[in-house]
Amino acid sequence: MDPLLITCAMVGAEVTREQTPHLPITPDEIAAEAEACWKAGAAVVHIHVRRPDGTPTQDPEMFATVERKIRDRCDVIVQYTTGGAVGTPVEQRLAPLRNRPEMATLTTGTVNFGDEIFENSWGTIKALATAMLEFGVKPELEIFDFGMVDNALRLIKEGLLRPPYHFDFVLGVPGALSARPQHLVQLVSCLPEQSTWQVAAVGRSQLPLTTMAMAMGGHVRVGLEDNVYYSKGVLAKNHELVARAARIAAELGRPLLKPEEVRRLLGFPVRSQ
Ligand code: KMH
Ligand code: ZN
Numbered sequence: 360m361d362p363l364l365i366t367c368a369m370v371g372a373e374v375t376r377e378q379t380p381h382l383p384i385t386p387d388e389i390a391a392e393a394e395a396c397w398k399a400g401a402a403v404v405h406i407h408v409r410r411p412d413g414t415p416t417q418d419p420e421m422f423a424t425v426e427r428k429i430r431d432r433c434d435v436i437v438q439y440t441t442g443g444a445v446g447t448p449v450e451q452r453l454a455p456l457r458n459r460p461e462m463a464t465l466t467t468g469t470v471n472f473g474d475e476i477f478e479n480s481w482g483t484i485k486a487l488a489t490a491m492l493e494f495g496v497k498p499e500l501e502i503f504d505f506g507m508v509d510n511a512l513r514l515i516k517e518g519l520l521r522p523p524y525h526f527d528f529v530l531g532v533p534g535a536l537s538a539r540p541q542h543l544v545q546l547v548s549c550l551p552e553q554s555t556w557q558v559a560a561v562g563r564s565q566l567p568l569t570t571m572a573m574a575m576g577g578h579v580r581v582g583l584e585d586n587v588y589y590s591k592g593v594l595a596k597n598h599e600l601v602a603r604a605a606r607i608a609a610e611l612g613r614p615l616l617k618p619e620e621v622r623r624l625l626g627f628p629v630r631s632q
Pocket of ligand 2: 368371372440584
């Protein structure tokens, strides 16, 4: 079986300390957790950053601080969010890309997000994709519903994405596509050539859907951004979710990809500087 990429989405924008004491918030907490996830087998950490009071921010300085602290500890790939929180203006979502992170998320469509709307007009999608091209950032295409695959295909047609394309199916957000096995099979069948894909499923769907993805040859994302529980009533730590994914991968005969191997597999842009 092909080697497996494990990504850990450690923070998110919506999860609170009231929901779980294990949520890393400060730069030191996020960096320590990133190292623990890397040791447990994650090659990528997807980061959001927070103000000291715990509220989400897209402040590029805060991203730079967190990234530097992670870099001091390990060589895990640091993937920035460009989704931010629901309602974050596009200029703020774009701003951290100036730091030139190795990788960042790119949601390719508007979707209901619980009782709110996660807005991604074509103009926003294009602006994010264009900035990623300009700064040499590898996009991870965040797919919350079927139409977003078609928008990704449009980006390819318009020359705004470079192969290989990396897709993340975020299944089970209330208001978006549910985390059903048949949806995952259908989504995978819609992908263009030269694609890799992974599953991030919300709440109690995280374990079965990521296990299914591993069996299908895809990759996985776990972490508190999508799911705060290890099992019914038991709160998780990020690195515990990574360790469990790594154990399942071992049982399925899938060795884990190291960051350097991920950079090659996903075709990270070669940088001039
Ligand atoms: N917080 C969500 C509204 C991303 O990181 O790119 C969007 C999100 C996606 O978390
Ligand atoms: Zn995110």
